[in-house]
Amino acid sequence: MSSHHSPAARLTAGALLTSAAALASVGTLAPAPAAAATATGQQKKAHATAAVLDLDGGDGAPVIHGADRAYDTASIVKVDILAALLLKAQDEGRQLTSQERGRAEPMIRRSDNAAANALWREIGEAPGLAAANKRLGLTSTSGGPGAKWGLTRTTASDQIRLLRAVFGTGAKRSPGAGALGAKSRAYVRTLMSRVAPEQAWGVTAVSGPGARQALKNGWLQRDTTGLWDVNSVGQVTVKGHRYLVAVLSNGSASMSDGISLVERTAREAMT
16 A cells, blocks of 8 residues: 555555456455445445547547546546656656656556655646646646545546647647657557556457556455445547547446446447
8 A cells, every 4th residue: 555545545556466356355455344244235335437539530529428527536546647747858858767667657557656655746746737737628626635645536538638648649639738748659559559458457348358458456445334436447449449538437336347337338338
């Protein structure tokens, strides 16, 4: 666990475990018995929202499935942190330093929390994220308080705006897409396409075997209820078309339930 977590929540995104099933069964991640009982009773309160944008067709507007409400980001905010870091480097007329790259890469590929802690401080925490997001075209994302980057709040439609700033081209680019230079965008795409295999769940459920994909997932268990926030964002290829997909959820009784909810919501959104 990272040291910055509040009594209200703890982030577990830095743990690189052998499988999604293992994540749900490891004792340190599972709710305490009392919390588990509460969570089971509240599973019906789980919510999910999906946003889908066809990069190769359509009018450039994402299709939203469910209420476009705000959710905690958990570790999907690490893509936003990296984008803010790259904007900072661009403004200073330089590439990322070896130290910055040494943090950015495990932050995205393995969801390393210590790396995220350091880069969150470097970008100026929530105010720095807000300044970057204004340039990236985001309108509905607010950084977590203090060091608590995982409690950043966002919407599925805003995550599509962020993804468009990284993956969009031509007419499908968002107003903020030009903020990141070509090299910066390629760097983010490369890291998102190389996440640890154990974390390649979520929006990838809509792709066929061997399809090109790039993603970042996030998961967070609430101490007060034992319930889970589970999110997945990225680019997937389905029947030759590239799609940006963002699925945000909360209220699941376990991480495995959250993953199932996210993947089911993603599939339904693509039908």
